[in-house]
Amino acid sequence: MKNPHFYAVIIGSEILNGRREDKHFLFIRDALISRGFTLFSSFIIKDDPILIRNTFMMIKDDPNAVMFSFGGIGSTPDDLTRQIASDVFGNGILYPHEQFTHDIIERFGDAAYPHRIHMAELPKNSELLHNVVNNMSGFYLEDRYFFMPGFPEMSHPMVEEALKCFYPQASLRFRLTLIAQTSENTLIEVMEKMDQSVEFSSLPMINGGNPIVEISVASEDSNLCHKNFNLFIQALESKSIPYEITENN
Numbered sequence: 001m002k003n004p005h006f007y008a009v010i011i012g013s014e015i016l017n018g019r020r021e022d023k024h025f026l027f028i029r030d031a032l033i034s035r036g037f038t039l040f041s042s043f044i045i046k047d048d049p050i051l052i053r054n055t056f057m058m059i060k061d062d063p064n065a066v067m068f069s070f071g072g073i074g075s076t077p078d079d080l081t082r083q084i085a086s087d088v089f090g091n092g093i094l095y096p097h098e099q100f101t102h103d104i105i106e107r108f109g110d111a112a113y114p115h116r117i118h119m120a121e122l123p124k125n126s127e128l129l130h131n132v133v134n135n136m137s138g139f140y141l142e143d144r145y146f147f148m149p150g151f152p153e154m155s156h157p158m159v160e161e162a163l164k165c166f167y168p169q170a171s172l173r174f175r176l177t178l179i180a181q182t183s184e185n186t187l188i189e190v191m192e193k194m195d196q197s198v199e200f201s202s203l204p205m206i207n208g209g210n211p212i213v214e215i216s217v218a219s220e221d222s223n224l225c226h227k228n229f230n231l232f233i234q235a236l237e238s239k240s241i242p243y244e245i246t247e248n249n
Contacts, residue, residue, distance in 0.1 A: 005040035005064040011071035012150055013046040023152045024070050036170030047078050056088040071150035075115045086123035089141050094121035103135050129158040175218040176229040177247035180236055183211035190235045198228045
């Protein structure tokens, strides 16, 4: 996928009600950045079947989506993710995964029944993500929808596994950044002239009571990056507004 949109879906009422602290967002953000990617969006949602389904449906509608879903793949009644994943990304049926079934029985023996064995019931065509803690796997679909336990020590190695296999490194991107001694309002007309394919951000700040703005432009096309960045430089210089280039690569 040339331009993947990475989504993190963190499922857990216990995070929203304060019983647990989220440890997934910063991890996946930094794991992506280290490979030249960035998160497209992140959600923390409660264990609500309608909310989970609607979130998955929204992500499915994005043809460039790559999703990392944390939580809800166990064997208790509040573990809803496996069935909803099948409803949204499959045919609505859960199938016993042969290898996962074997792993559960090997680990738990008779205690695999009647509940733990259900963890091996997965959407059609599921592939496994290795669990380095207890071999109770996560799973993925279409090489881009990844479902993992809520426990960071289990799920974070799965994220690394998935990225190493399918998204090891982003295409080279060129980025130019400046800080100008003005408000972003001064540069809105320039922003409106930019090529829509170029990644752009405007970050207003206050320095010593005075407005400043950080402008950052990025693209896989070096010429396009420089062309759009120079629009800001020309505008600033035409108005004698001081600026400093802080990133040039």
